[in-house]
Amino acid sequence: MELKCEKLTYEYDAGTSMAKRAVDEISLTIPSGQFVGIVGHTGSGKTTFVQLLDGLLKPTAGVVSLDGVDIASKGFDRRSMRSSVGIVFQYPEYQLFESTVLKDVSFGPKNQGLTDEEAAKAAAEALRKVGIEEEVFPSSPFELSGGQRRRVAIAGVIAMEPKILILDEPTAGLDPAGREEILGLLSNLWKDGMTVILVSHSMEDVARYVERILVMDRGKIFLDGAPREVFSHSEELEAIGLAAPEVSYILKALKDAGIDVDPTITTVEEAVKEIKRKLC
Amino acid sequence: MDNSIIQTNQISYDYVRTDENGEVESVHRALTAVDLKVSAGDFITILGHNGSGKSTLAKHLNALLVPTEGTVIVDGKDTADEEKILEIRQCAGMIFQNPDNQIIGTVVEEDVAFGPENMGVPPKEIAERVKESLITVGMADYAEASPNKLSGGQKQRVSIAGVLAMHPKCIIMDEPTAMLDPQGRKEVIRAARALNDVEKITIILITHYMEEAIYSDRIFVMDRGKIVMQGTPKEIFSRPEELKKYRMSLPQATEVAYRLKKEGIDLPDGILEKKELAKACVEYLAKKKQEV
Amino acid sequence: MLKDITLGQYYRANSVIHSLDPRIKLVGSLVYMVSLFLFNNLISYTAAALFLFFIIGLSKVPLSFMLRGMKTVIFIMVFTVIYNVFMGTGTVIAEFWYFRITYEGILNAACMFVRLFLLIVGSSLLTLTTTPNQLTDGLESLFSPLKIFRVPVHEMAMMMSIALRFIPILMEETDKIMKAQIARGADLESKNIFVRVKGLLPILVPLFISAFRRAGDLALAMEARCYHGGKGRTRMRVMRLMIRDYISILILAAYLAGMILLGIRCKGFMEYLVPELQCAAHVVKNWVINLF
Numbered sequence: 134m135e136l137k138c139e140k141l142t143y144e145y146d147a148g149t150s151m152a153k154r155a156v157d158e159i160s161l162t163i164p165s166g167q168f169v170g171i172v173g174h175t176g177s178g179k180t181t182f183v184q185l186l187d188g189l190l191k192p193t194a195g196v197v198s199l200d201g202v203d204i205a206s207k208g209f210d211r212r213s214m215r216s217s218v219g220i221v222f223q224y225p226e227y228q229l230f231e232s233t234v235l236k237d238v239s240f241g242p243k244n245q246g247l248t249d250e251e252a253a254k255a256a257a258e259a260l261r262k263v264g265i266e267e268e269v270f271p272s273s274p275f276e277l278s279g280g281q282r283r284r285v286a287i288a289g290v291i292a293m294e295p296k297i298l299i300l301d302e303p304t305a306g307l308d309p310a311g312r313e314e315i316l317g318l319l320s321n322l323w324k325d326g327m328t329v330i331l332v333s334h335s336m337e338d339v340a341r342y343v344e345r346i347l348v349m350d351r352g353k354i355f356l357d358g359a360p361r362e363v364f365s366h367s368e369e370l371e372a373i374g375l376a377a378p379e380v381s382y383i384l385k386a387l388k389d390a391g392i393d394v395d396p397t398i399t400t401v402e403e404a405v406k407e408i409k410r411k412l413c
Numbered sequence: 414m415d416n417s418i419i420q421t422n423q424i425s426y427d428y429v430r431t432d433e434n435g436e437v438e439s440v441h442r443a444l445t446a447v448d449l450k451v452s453a454g455d456f457i458t459i460l461g462h463n464g465s466g467k468s469t470l471a472k473h474l475n476a477l478l479v480p481t482e483g484t485v486i487v488d489g490k491d492t493a494d495e496e497k498i499l500e501i502r503q504c505a506g507m508i509f510q511n512p513d514n515q516i517i518g519t520v521v522e523e524d525v526a527f528g529p530e531n532m533g534v535p536p537k538e539i540a541e542r543v544k545e546s547l548i549t550v551g552m553a554d555y556a557e558a559s560p561n562k563l564s565g566g567q568k569q570r571v572s573i574a575g576v577l578a579m580h581p582k583c584i585i586m587d588e589p590t591a592m593l594d595p596q597g598r599k600e601v602i603r604a605a606r607a608l609n610d611v612e613k614i615t616i617i618l619i620t621h622y623m624e625e626a627i628y629s630d631r632i633f634v635m636d637r638g639k640i641v642m643q644g645t646p647k648e649i650f651s652r653p654e655e656l657k658k659y660r661m662s663l664p665q666a667t668e669v670a671y672r673l674k675k676e677g678i679d680l681p682d683g684i685l686e687k688k689e690l691a692k693a694c695v696e697y698l699a700k701k702k703q704e705v
Numbered sequence: 706m707l708k709d710i711t712l713g714q715y716y717r718a719n720s721v722i723h724s725l726d727p728r729i730k731l732v733g734s735l736v737y738m739v740s741l742f743l744f745n746n747l748i749s750y751t752a753a754a755l756f757l758f759f760i761i762g763l764s765k766v767p768l769s770f771m772l773r774g775m776k777t778v779i780f781i782m783v784f785t786v787i788y789n790v791f792m793g794t795g796t797v798i799a800e801f802w803y804f805r806i807t808y809e810g811i812l813n814a815a816c817m818f819v820r821l822f823l824l825i826v827g828s829s830l831l832t833l834t835t836t837p838n839q840l841t842d843g844l845e846s847l848f849s850p851l852k853i854f855r856v857p858v859h860e861m862a863m864m865m866s867i868a869l870r871f872i873p874i875l876m877e878e879t880d881k882i883m884k885a886q887i888a889r890g891a892d893l894e895s896k897n898i899f900v901r902v903k904g905l906l907p908i909l910v911p912l913f914i915s916a917f918r919r920a921g922d923l924a925l926a927m928e929a930r931c932y933h934g935g936k937g938r939t940r941m942r943v944m945r946l947m948i949r950d951y952i953s954i955l956i957l958a959a960y961l962a963g964m965i966l967l968g969i970r971c972k973g974f975m976e977y978l979v980p981e982l983q984c985a986a987h988v989v990k991n992w993v994i995n996l997f
Binding site for chain 2: 923928
Binding site for chain 1: 911
């Protein structure tokens with residue numbers, strides 16, 4: 134499913150003297166099956182932008198379309214859209230409310246009109262995908278560990294089988310291993326054909342996993358490209374309060390010390406290979 | 414002479430859950446025989462995965478929790494002594510994870526004044542302390558702002574000012590950066606290091622960002638309620654296999670060095686920063702040339 | 706819609722009214738409100754309105770800003786006017802079905818409208834020129850004599866100021882939870898009332914859990930900063946009456962005396978109040994009789 138936006142604009146307090154443009158005429162296309170990372174400092178408009186993509190906010194101007202159909206148009210079925218685009222908010226575990234894990238994850242599928250059994254089946258499938266064992270299904274979501282709860286919440290969205298999955302800072306507050314688990318999970322979903330849009334503060338994470346990075350600044354797309362290309366603009370990134378992944382600074386330090394390595398490398402794996410090549 | 418400011422002696426803590434009739438339903442041991450000694454003026458980092466008992470330990474260090482077994486001595490006072498509780502809390506301030514849930518005042522300066530007000534400090538002195546503390550954390554311009562309008566990093570700095578105004582000897586920071594963006598994280602860590610360097614305040618930082626740990630004097634790693642590793646950053650980060658077992662990772666430069674080593678390149682242990690790595694690589698090349 | 710409410714909103718400005726002691730402003734507002742019920746004639750209304758606009762002028766709060774806040778209460782005012790127009794008794798002007806428009810009714814409605822208008826503008830002036838904190842401090846101080854009767858005045862003031870701080874945070878949170886559940890297909894726009902009520906559960910449960918979590922966190926943070934109730938607590942800002950406050954008291958007293966005089970001179974006052982008083986006396990009498 135292709136997601137496209139044209140001159141997408143959103144203003145808070147639109148029409149008043151306090152109007153503030155959070156998203157400013159963004160036009161871009163996200164083809165089916167892409168793994169996209171959105172980075173930008175707090176207040177750059179990332180969260181507003183992804184909420185527009187999911188139709189949770191109504192654009193002040195511009196259009197979001199799914200496979201060419203405007204999602205704001207009259208004939209468009211909003212509820213079926215929920216099945217095409219799923220969104221996982223920051224700290225999604227705080228939105229759990231049911232008495233058992235399985236029931237909570239079934240909430241979405243049931244809203245899609247599935248019967249209880251069908252919904253439970255979809256929920257179980259989603260829980261398996263996020264690595265939650267079956268014995269946990271009947272327990273209360275509030276008895277789980279932080280990382281588990283996060284995964285259950287993500288399962289709640291995956292269970293609706295969206296074609297496009299948007300996640301806002303899904304690793305916030307987790308320990309390193311927990312972060313790895315979530316990112317690995319996203320990578321698997323993407324390999325299974327899902328379009329994944331990851332909003333993140335961690336340059337290391339996006340550098341490692343995504344195919345394309347959108348850098349946002351003051352409501353606009355500041356840079357758009359493959360990680361290596363985007364991170365080659367490290368000075369521009371620093372100017373808007375961001376940075377390249379730590380690895381590229383490590384490589385720069387090596388280059389400054391007289392070892393001729395390629396400083397546009399963005400992942401640890403590649404960096405190790407590159408340094409090894411120069412040292413041997 | 415013993416200059417320890419905080420010392421825990423074999424402390425254990427049980428979370429006891431009772432049913433409606435007040436009968437014990439389950440007991441969960443969150444801490445087991447923890448020995449921690451912190452010298453005055455040190456910068457200590459405690460690492461550990463979610464649920465490893467870090468926060469429970471932190472709450473023991475300023476008498477928010479009292480151990481089930483063992484004793485906690487803060488600045489020479491036992492936390493089990495009810496009469497000393499206020500003195501202990503004044504001496505060992507605490508910063509929590511969620512920036513929103515620890516600001517009490519609706520205006521920044523009023524929040525900073527909250528601690529000294531509780532201590533019964535005379536009004537004039539409170540105003541001075543508030544001003545000083547806000548200057549120290551670089552938030553003096555926001556004295557009259559509403560906390561709701563601040564960024565996460567700024568809110569945490571206000572909280573730090575709030576603790577500073579109580580003139581503590583030690584500040585315990587329980588994952589102060591977990592909910593912040595990289596910019597906010599930098600602000601908070603910078604403030605914490607400055608307090609340690611300039612004001613000589615003992616800092617106990619709890620985190621799971623490895624990069625924040627590399628400048629500390631000592632690191633403790635926790636797992637399942639126990640301290641499982643301790644040492645200087647160099648010592649700790651020279652044991653990557655163990656760290657990974659405890660769901661931790663390595664600072665990026667250390668990670669690169671570790672992987673190079675695994676590939677057969679003989680670099681020294683305990684590289685923490687990119688400059689060290691660059692130096693080590695240059696030395697490696699020089700050595701290799703000599704051999705040839 | 707919620708954004709439009711200027712009632713209860715603070716307008717930052719540097720004026721005499723802003724710098725007055727909150728207690729004076731509280732008492733002043735009360736006196737003003739009471740004064741509006743002391744009379745029922747045109748001259749007194751004009752005098753009261755002039756007095757109010759004089760104060761607004763001093764406060765430097767733009768009139769347009771105040772009127773914007775009236776939008777939300779206009780409904781109540783319109784309702785009152787309509788009720789009074791149709792439900793009056795006296796000289797009938799027009800009559801249809803159950804309704805009777807009377808001369809007295811129209812007059813009454815007009816008076817009611819002006820009175821309500823002055824009442825709302827007057828009270829919003831209090832919140833526009835006084836920060837929520839000053840308000841709570843003022844209330845705490847005014848009610849502090851009640852401590853003798855074991856009324857937890859300090860605790861109530863503390864609760865109020867915490868509520869003020871957390872309302873915006875919880876509103877934001879509600880918005881987030883609503884969006885998250887809508888994204889999971891929750892039906893919040895259905896016309897079916899049962900579906901809608903059922904749809905509230907996925908929002909209310911997380912909201913309550915979150916509120917309790919925040920409350921727990923906050924209690925811990927307060928305790929960590931030595932909070933132990935109002936005992937032995939000092940305040941950074943001590944409220945002390947200044948010359949301008951004494952002058953305000955004089956002006957207020959003069960205003961009240963003037964209004965009473967005006968009310969008596971213009972007769973409306975007694976005529977209006979007598980039946981009212983009689984009625985009240987009757988109610989009290991009945992109540993006392995019933996009691997025995």
